[in-house]
Amino acid sequence: MIYLDYNATTPIEERVKKVMKPYIEDYFGNPSSNHELGYKTKTAVENARRQVADLINCDSEEIIFTSGGSESNNMVLKGTAYIKSKKGKHIITSKIEHPAILNPCRFLSKSGYDVTYVSVDKYGMVNAKDIEDAIREDTILITIMHSNNETGTLQPIKEIGKIAEKYNILFHTDASQSIGKVPINVEDLKVDFLTIAGHKVYAPKGIGALYIRKEINIEPLIHGASHESSKRAGTENVIFDVALGEACAIAKEKLKDNSIKELTDYFYKGLLNIFGHGIRLNGHEVKRLPNTLNISFIGKDGIQVLDKLEGVAASTGSACHSGLTSISPVLRAMKVPDDVATGAVRFSLGRYTSKEDIDMVLEKLKDINLI
Template identity: 60%
Template sequence: MEKHIYLDYNASTPIAHEVIDVMTPLLSDYFGNPSAIHWAGTPLKKLLNQAREQVADLLSCNPHEIIFTSGGSESNNFALKGIYFKQQNKGKHIITSKIEHPAILNPCKFLEGIGANITYVDVDQYGRVSPEEIEKAITKETILISIMHSNNEVGTLQPIKEIGKIAKRYGIPFHTDASQSVGKVPVNVEDLGVDLLTVAGHKLYAPKGIGALYIRDGLEIEPLIHGAGHEFAKRAGTESTILAVGLGKACELAQRNLANSQINELSDYFWLELKNILGDQVVLNGHPKLKLPNTLNVSFVHKSGQAILDSMPEIAASTGSACHSGHIDLSLVLKEMKVPEHIGMGTIRFSLGIYSTRAEIDYVLNKLQAIL
């Protein structure tokens, strides 16, 4: 059998075996509508409530503050558009960063097209925003601040707690896209000081098609999907109990695995061995310490990241640049971090997960040494 090594966990995770186990009975044994108050519906409602509690436990919030969505993109759209449409009588100004995921940047572009005023703050060479720059950008019209918890490409963690204090001081709702960080680092909404927080199921070993938006109790937000009174009248549509149960179980597993340092140790080993083998020919992108423990974004100097991956097709990872007619296009994140083209063109993001092994990392190291 051809060898396959998966090091693209930031793109998507496999569904955990324990998650599959709890979802399987719902394919046949449970089929009712969770809103129905009879024998076919009430067991589904109970499972849905349990899943909501599991998500809430991971984020340290109340279950009724968790709204199930179809994933990270919907949650981000819900946060941005929901606040804008509800609060636009108070102002139309939103603050975000230049390196947000397209699920933030593109809704912002949409809102700009209907009258919103968006400020995109810069980042430093590590991909980190400055809380001081966030505060400078605040005006009397500011109705929302949205800064990602961790960057999906380089893994840099943002100073969310510091920004949360600023937002609270000015009375401005604060949203963070925590799609990449939930399940990898502790995420406590009270500690972070956020009012809205995005969760994406397929980033933490749950299925695709399920996510959640934490909405702080008392915060007024316009629903993105109108209809009946599902999800506390905040998100219409009959809930997919099977997907919610999967997300709930994944959050329960994440709670247990947060104390496990295996992924962090494996990622550190990977980087140290790369440096030992290649020296100055390899560069780390993102913050060296304030980053996701599983994410290793590196550049092979004067090399093509895509060419390297093409030389080892059995290894799944992501590049940070693309070549079009001889011209190198760096990712938006690398551009905003001011990474030089001769470095950025050789970028590969290796993102590890709970099923990654030392043997796999050694295999990749040997392949890279042979290729380079």
């Protein structure tokens, strides 16, 4: 199997597996326990917290471990809504957000909150001026993803952060797809919250983190004991915490490695050589994640293209219901024409992708006669 679906999930890095093992087999203590096993696991959790913090340039006490990106996003939206309800009930987001943002927004809408969904341009990019124009006196939160999971387009987070700071509005970005692929500095971006998902950065599924700027207080999503600085109750998942910490440490080491981008560029050139004007890149050509290619095979059906690519794992944002293909909401928001959008396939490369893999996929695409 040639795996080109790294934006969906990643395999667990070998170094990550190794750091997990002692906490599976030997060090099983509760980090809240006042004995040697408890001290051992408490130290491990705090070391992991520091490793996560180092990746995004924040203090370790600003990192809260969660079960993943969805929990982190829900924690920000619902926790902010509760704390800030006296100031107002208006939230700003975009039309291309992940369901882990859109669905909590819809939930809050049922409870009297007003959500503005800002449009994007043809590249799938938000205009920061549109965010500023949408701000009202009762706006309590802006939440815009750092990069889009389907197209890879990077959003103007730093510019939006300055706007949020100017109007004294809390600002959140879901960086699940960007972590480990591009440098992220929370001070530079001027964000108050930032979401991390472990399984996007070669850690296990079921672990994530949320950066919360230290002077900010939000209502916990999970109430109970005083774990995670009283922001997220529940006995710490030591095994997965240390896994995410090590994954973030590795990601920091590899940030200057351009090999994945070079391979992605090689793949795109190969596709252009074969198909020419028969394909289209969805997303920004430059301001895009270095591993992501959302390619439309014009006039074709993306699902059928994938079905014919035997032995290749990739994805499409479309869905097939009763023989009809529905277009990805992200591409719909970008106003991609139907005959282009239905042919979209997302190829996302990772650490274990080789040039031989890409050459083989290009040959397979030639063989299935899409021209």
